[in-house]
Amino acid sequence: xxxxxxxxxxxxxxxxxxxxxxxxxxxxxxxxxxxxxxxxxxxxxxxxxxxxxxxxxxxxxxxxxxxxxxxxxxxxxxxxxxxxxxxxxxxxxxxxxxxxxxxxxxxxxxxxxxxxxxxxxxxxxxxxxxxxxxxxxxxxxxxxxxxxxxxxxxxxxxxxxxxxxxxxxxxxxxxxxxxxxxxxxxxxxxxxxxxxxxxxxxxxxxxxxxxxxxxxxxxxxxxxxxxxxxxxxxxxxxxxxxxxxxxxxxxxxxxxxxxxxxxxxxxxxxxxxxxxxxx
Numbered sequence: 001x002x003x004x005x006x007x008x009x010x011x012x013x014x015x016x017x018x019x020x021x022x023x024x025x026x027x028x029x030x031x032x033x034x035x036x037x038x039x040x041x042x043x044x045x046x047x048x049x050x051x052x053x054x055x056x057x058x059x060x061x062x063x064x065x066x067x068x069x070x071x072x073x074x075x076x077x078x079x080x081x082x083x084x085x086x087x088x089x090x091x092x093x094x095x096x097x098x099x100x101x102x103x104x105x106x107x108x109x110x111x112x113x114x115x116x117x118x119x120x121x122x123x124x125x126x127x128x129x130x131x132x133x134x135x136x137x138x139x140x141x142x143x144x145x146x147x148x149x150x151x152x153x154x155x156x157x158x159x160x161x162x163x164x165x166x167x168x169x170x171x172x173x174x175x176x177x178x179x180x181x182x183x184x185x186x187x188x189x190x191x192x193x194x195x196x197x198x199x200x201x202x203x204x205x206x207x208x209x210x211x212x213x214x215x216x217x218x219x220x221x222x223x224x225x226x227x228x229x230x231x232x233x234x235x236x237x238x239x240x241x242x243x244x245x246x247x248x249x250x251x252x253x254x255x256x257x258x259x260x261x262x263x264x265x266x267x268x269x270x271x272x273x274x275x276x277x278x279x
Contacts, residue, residue, distance in 0.1 A: 031248040056245030068230040082144035083204045087155040090147045092185045095163030135220040155200045162196040198267035
């Protein structure tokens, strides 16, 4: 009886996992189908159309997905760098420094978490339009430089909770050795908060990679399009919609985010777990 209970439990978990992963399996099979086979109940086609990937890569006239991936990775690199610098500095200030009305400002920062993003769309667009930033990447990079981009407040909160768990004796020892506050931030706090920083970077990468609405609002020129906007263009570039090509390119588009999470999963779990314990 003791052996049956684990067997039943694992069997149920395997069955549930197959149900959850079925849409992805269908997605992979559909990316290899021709239009005539899309209505087929079979998951995988009898004759796989591997050319969906190569044809889809150059489906947009005059462009290839290489250009769009370069645009997206360039934007991601700038956003990640801005987020890393701004959120760690702000979190260090709230977690280690003493200044007037510190609790008030931190509470005000936390209140912004409750503000729906939809409320900010129109005023932000009007402001960026007056600044002449529409059709540039500045609406994405500059807010992250001020720790106010997508998820910025959450990232600061996550890092503050981690930094507060670090022994303050380290700061005192560093001060005795003549280390400045910036030296403490750079030489002590930053290395020790590596798991939390990696967690922030993963979240930032994933959220900005999937920010279709923001890219749709502020990017107008095809030469600045990201991967998400390029996928939408496949619908407009062909009179007869090639669903296999669209599904193939959408499948390829999730690979970067999947690989980032897969290879950095250890740091991601560690950062979440230790932050929760120390908070």
